[in-house]
Amino acid sequence: MNPRDKNKGPFEAHAKEYEAWFDKNRFVYEAELRAVKKLLPANGEGIEIGVGSGRFAAPLGIGVGIDPSLELSEIAVKRGIVVHEGVAESLPFDDDRFDFALMVTVICFINDIKAALRETCRILKPGGALVIGFIDRTSPVGRKYEQYKTKSVFYRDASFYSADEVVSFMTEAGFGNFSFTQTIFGDMGEIDDTEIVKEGYGEGSFVVVSGEKKQNTEGES
Helix, strand or coil: HHHHHHHHHHHHHHCCCCCCHHHHHHHHHHHHHHHHHHHCCCCCCCEEECCCCCCCHHHHHEEEEEEEEHHHHHHHCCCCCCCEECCECCCCCCCCCCEEEEECCCHHHHHHHHHHHHHHHHHHEEEEEEEEEEEEECCCHHHHHHHHHHHCCCCCCCCCCCCHHHHHHHHCCCCEEEEEECCCCCHHCCCCCCCCCCCCCCCEEEEEEEEEEECCCCCCC
8 A cells, every 4th residue: 555545535535624623622732832842943944744734834934844635735835834745754855954854643644653764864964853743652642542543534543652662763763862842631622721831751641752863873774
């Protein structure tokens, strides 16, 4: 199966529902944005891998994205993002191109996470940062998503990971010097006010990890 086809289907067919989630869960979305921003480099050229409709790239000032979903990409373009069609496992960019890369709630949909992280490492400059935001599989929200994912049009085929697993994948791909933030400390459906953002992981259901590309990753796989 072409990796381009496996997980873009739900987002192509339910783009409006995807967009509506951010409006319905405004405080969750804003907390996730703040958690990501704390670890995102303030300068340099960045790319969001799995940019979707640009809900994160646009407010965070990221001008380039890549996504397999044409429906969501069209929305991102309207938000000012230059979007390339493609998948994380095969990025159409030169080596050492970007200063940083962002993935938000994307790794659970990637077919080959090891290949995707190797590709991300390849397109980053030495010392460049990869920032990943995700639902921790071991958290309350993660366990709930896992339990009911067969009933979700988006998460039916998703694979959730713990923070330790994500760090392990990133280390293998050539990243180090990790930093963490976390947020969403209650049930998403009950959050109706500003949610705090803390350092570390193990408490919040939404975790952000930042890792730096090692200066010499030649020969690593």
